[in-house]
Amino acid sequence: MTRQDKLAADFEAHRPYLHAIAFRVLGQHADADDAVQEAWLRLARTGGDGIEELRGWLTTVTGRICLDILRRRGVRGEQPLEPELWTALGDLGPDPEAEAVLADSVGLALYVVMDALTPAERVSFVLHDVFEMPFDAVAAVLGRSTAAAKMLASRARGRIRLGAPTADAHSAARGVVDAFLAAAGRGDLAGLLTLLAPEVELHRGPSVVRGADEVAAQATVGARRDAKGHPALVDGVPGVLITMGGRPFLLMAFTVEDGRITTIRTLSDPKRLAQIVPSWVT
Template identity: 40%
Template sequence: MPADDAATFDEHRGYLFGVAYRMLSSAADAEDVVQEAFLRWSAAPRDDIDAPRGFLTTIVVRLCLDELRSARVRRETYVGPWLPEPLVVDEDDPANAVELADSLSLAFLVVLEELAPAERAAFLLHDVFEYGYPEIASMLGRQEPACRQLVSRARQRVGDRHRRFDADRAMGQQLATRFVVACSTGDVDQLMDLLAEDVVVWTDGGGKARAARNPIYGAAKSIRFLVAITQDVPATATVRQTLVNGQPGVLIVEGDAVTTAVALDIIDGVVVGVRVVANPDKLAAIRP
């Protein structure tokens, strides 16, 4: 492959990963899709490509649609609550820009799971990546009116379930610090101040790590659970605060592996949701 063609692909690699990850909710699967897109880009006649970004996006979206159809079958047999594979990127990464981070949150990705694959693709392309309907129709191989219907149905299904979380990162990280300290010391009063009365805790162990088999509702039950699982963390483990899917979060690291990732949903200065991923298969790609 000519160096210029490789450089063109690398220029769009991060963006393509962002599209694939939002489509698939899996960093590992998104990486596989991007690699396959690179192979197809390498073999494509250059005379057929007017706009590399659009061409590559079409490849990625169609590969994701194929993957989604098989992924939905796998998730039907998943043990316990299912959460997306967490994504940890540098704070300066463009993916963490406020306008994109909102579409990266674990909460938003969970809502997207309710959509049919074509609805998810059309919705993301239009409302997140700001493609016009003529472009979306070309990418999906559908008529423009059909794409408008896909986006409309997706918006109706997402509706109010897509909650906007606080964007003040400094405040969020301070709250995360207090959350970690309160959990580790068993400070119930502090946790009552930090958590909303109707907070929900989701834990994803996939049958391979300790986790609640159902969501936990309410502050009192959530606090008991959070304090209990924190007490099980080995004394040799380290706790690192970071952004998990653009949200204030925490990684628990044991040795050279991340064993738990936690993302906090924060609205009006209180935690309304705690999403805990402990399934080792979903954490393997995160660097400690």
């Protein structure tokens, strides 16, 4: 094995870790792939000379690449994911399944809130709070002092917590949604009708199905035994991400009033789902 082959093999051993960092910072697999590939190119150019600890070196380089990508997004005026979803679904916006970083209520919404953070805040939060990097290492990535890195992460943490809806505010509505999903899974048409408002609307892209009878019939027909549901908050209302075979299949958001579902909005476009759903959900 040549020295270059050895370097490539060592890099491949760290690729999943680097991709996980890049994806959590950038929120899109394509951008994460680009960041990791750029990290490899930079490593290949060095030939590995002078690198004492490869994982740490690659983490720093990948973090800096992600920071540059976020800054370029701002220069190009790219829109965060939330407005794109509003365009597609009206009232439906993203909100991820919770990770242990904060609490159950943060979940898919993490990316919506993170889009409001500055690039430095976003990188500092992910590297320290998610990947437990020490602040001196985070500071090296950002080109800031350790104290500044701590402040950035604290500011990001505070914004994310303020932006995360509380679970208590949705507990009653969540119970209705859970009952709806259970009834749909059983094919329980009568049970579904008790949970749907008479004038309920099911929005699927440009089409709308109206009326409890029609929506209940659609729900029973669409139920799949191989589907797996992940509770989520979608733009502040209870929702569920349906996956099949480990892949995002359908995102649903429910409006519940007086104990009955009045509106269901869905997103099933694979490309949009791939953009907004974090890889750790499935």
